[in-house]
Amino acid sequence: MKPRDDKKIEQIYEATLSLVKANGLAGVTMSEIAKEAHIATGTLYIYFKNKSELINALFTECRNRSAKIYFKNYDPSMPFKKGLKTIWLNLLTYRIKKFEEAIFVDQCFHSPFITQTTKELTKKLFAPLFSLIENGKKQKLLKKADTLLLLTFMAGSINETVKYAKYANRKLSEDIIEQMFSMCWDGLKS
Amino acid sequence: MKPRDDKKIEQIYEATLSLVKANGLAGVTMSEIAKEAHIATGTLYIYFKNKSELINALFTECRNRSAKIYFKNYDPSMPFKKGLKTIWLNLLTYRIKKFEEAIFVDQCFHSPFITQTTKELTKKLFAPLFSLIENGKKQKLLKKADTLLLLTFMAGSINETVKYAKYANRKLSEDIIEQMFSMCWDGLKS
DNA sequence: TGCTTAAATGAATAATTATTCATTAATTTT
DNA sequence: AAAATTAATGAATAATTATTCATTTAAGCA
Numbered sequence: 001m002k003p004r005d006d007k008k009i010e011q012i013y014e015a016t017l018s019l020v021k022a023n024g025l026a027g028v029t030m031s032e033i034a035k036e037a038h039i040a041t042g043t044l045y046i047y048f049k050n051k052s053e054l055i056n057a058l059f060t061e062c063r064n065r066s067a068k069i070y071f072k073n074y075d076p077s078m079p080f081k082k083g084l085k086t087i088w089l090n091l092l093t094y095r096i097k098k099f100e101e102a103i104f105v106d107q108c109f110h111s112p113f114i115t116q117t118t119k120e121l122t123k124k125l126f127a128p129l130f131s132l133i134e135n136g137k138k139q140k141l142l143k144k145a146d147t148l149l150l151l152t153f154m155a156g157s158i159n160e161t162v163k164y165a166k167y168a169n170r171k172l173s174e175d176i177i178e179q180m181f182s183m184c185w186d187g188l189k190s
Numbered sequence: 191m192k193p194r195d196d197k198k199i200e201q202i203y204e205a206t207l208s209l210v211k212a213n214g215l216a217g218v219t220m221s222e223i224a225k226e227a228h229i230a231t232g233t234l235y236i237y238f239k240n241k242s243e244l245i246n247a248l249f250t251e252c253r254n255r256s257a258k259i260y261f262k263n264y265d266p267s268m269p270f271k272k273g274l275k276t277i278w279l280n281l282l283t284y285r286i287k288k289f290e291e292a293i294f295v296d297q298c299f300h301s302p303f304i305t306q307t308t309k310e311l312t313k314k315l316f317a318p319l320f321s322l323i324e325n326g327k328k329q330k331l332l333k334k335a336d337t338l339l340l341l342t343f344m345a346g347s348i349n350e351t352v353k354y355a356k357y358a359n360r361k362l363s364e365d366i367i368e369q370m371f372s373m374c375w376d377g378l379k380s
Numbered sequence: 381t382g383c384t385t386a387a388a389t390g391a392a393t394a395a396t397t398a399t400t401c402a403t404t405a406a407t408t409t410t
Numbered sequence: 411a412a413a414a415t416t417a418a419t420g421a422a423t424a425a426t427t428a429t430t431c432a433t434t435t436a437a438g439c440a
Contacts, residue, residue: 001406001407001415002405002415002418003407003408003416005418008417023301024215024300024302025215026297027302030398030399041399042418042419042420044399046416046417051399107297107300110211110297112213112216112217145366146366148358149354152353153351153374156347156349156350157347158346160343160345160347164338164342176335176336179335179336180339180343186379188373189376191386191387191436191439192388193387219427220428220429230388230389232388232390232391232430233387233388235429236387240428240429241429
C-alpha cells in the first residue's frame with residue numbers, strides 16, 4: 001500500500017495560514033488552499049474530513065505551538081522580573097515570527113468553524129502564565145489587580161504593537177523592544 | 191412615488207453587526223442579514239449594490255462613528271493628564287458599548303471585502319489622537335518613544351481587556367477601570 | 381380617486397464553493 | 411514481478427449563497 005506523505009499536512013497548514021492572512025477566513029476556499037499547497041482538491045479530503053475539521057485542526061495546532069514557545073528559556077527559579085521579561089519576549093517573538101498564526105487564531109474566535117469545545121480545550125494551555133503573574137503579586141512586585149487584567153494588559157499591548165509594525169511594514173528594533181518592555185513593566189509593577 | 195424607508199439602512203447595519211459578532215465575517219450571508227433585519231433579500235440590493243459594498247459602507251460608518259466618540263468632552267486646554275484620561279475613557283467606553291462594531295472592524299482588516307482605499311481613507315480620522323500624544327511628549331510628561339508605539343500600547347491594552355471582559359462575561363467596574371488607567375498611565379509616563 | 385413611480389417582495393437563476401468519486405499512480409507485500 | 415492496497419487526481423456533482431426580476435404594494439401627485 002502507499003503511505004501518506006507526511007509533509008502534506010504541514011503544506012496544507014502553511015497554505016491556509018498564508019491565504020487567511022491575505023484574504024481572511026471569510027475569503028478562503030478549499031480549492032484555493034489546494035492550489036496554494038500544490039495538491040489536488042480531493043487530496044484535502046484524504047487528510048481532513050471537511051473544511052470545518054481542517055480549520056479546527058489548524059486552530060488547535062496553532063494554540064499548541066504558541067503555548068510551547070511561551071515558556072522557552074524560562075526557569076521558575078529566575079528572579080521574577082527576569083522571568084517575566086523572558087516570557088514577555090517569547091510572546092512578542094511569537095507574534096512577530098508567527099504573525100500568520102496569530103491572525104488566524106484571532107479570526108477563528110469569531111468564526112462559525114471553531115467549536116466551543118475546541119476553544120475551551122486550548123484555554124488550559126495558558127495556565128502557566130497565570131501562575132507567573134500570581135507569583136509576582138505574591139512577591140508584591142506587581143500591582144494588586146486581577147490576574148487576568150494584568151495578563152490582558154500585557155498581551156494586548158504586545159498584540160496591537162506587532163499588528164501596527166506589520167501593517168506599517170516596520171521592523172521592531174532592539175531599542176523599540178526595550179521601550180516596549182519598559183512601558184509594560186512600568187504599567188504592571190506596584 | 192414611494193420614498194425609501196430611512197430606518198432600513200440602520201436595520202441592515204444592526205443585523206450585520208449582530209451576525210458578524212455571532213458567526214464572524216466568514217459566516218455571514220445576504221439572506222441571513224435580510225432575515226435578521228426583517229426585510230426581503232431583494233430589498234438589500236435596493237440599498238446596496240452588492241455584499242462587498244454593504245460591508246465597505248458599514249466599515250466606513252463604524253470608523254466614522256468611533257472617531258466622533260473619541261473626542262467627546264475633550265478640550266485641548268485641559269491639563270494633559272486629564273485630557274488623556276478623557277480620551278482614554280472614551281476609547282474604553284466605545285469598545286464596551288459598541289463591541290460589535292469593534293469586532294466587525296477588526297475582522298474587516300483581514301477580509302477580501304474592504305478595499306485598500308477604504309482602509310486608507312478611514313485612517314485620517316484618527317489624526318487628533320496623534321497630536322494629543324505628541325503634545326504629552328512635548329510637555330515631557332510621556333516617555334520619549336515613537337508616537338505610534340505609545341498609541342498602540344494604549345489602544346492594545348484597552349482592546350484586549352474589553353475582549354476578555356466580554357468573553358468572560360464580566361462587567362468592568364469603576365474600580366477595575368481605575369486600575370486599568372493606572373496601568374496605562376504608569377506605562378506611558380516618563 | 382385613479383395614475384405614476386419607486387420600494388418591497390421572494391421565488392427563480394446564476395455564480396461560487398464544498399464535496400464526491402471513478403480513475404490513475406505509487407508503494408508494499410507476497 | 412504481479413497483486414493488493416491506499417494515496418492522489420481533478421472533473422463532475424451537490425450544496426450553498428449571491429444576485430436578479432417579474433410581480434405586488436404603498437406613497438405622492440394630478
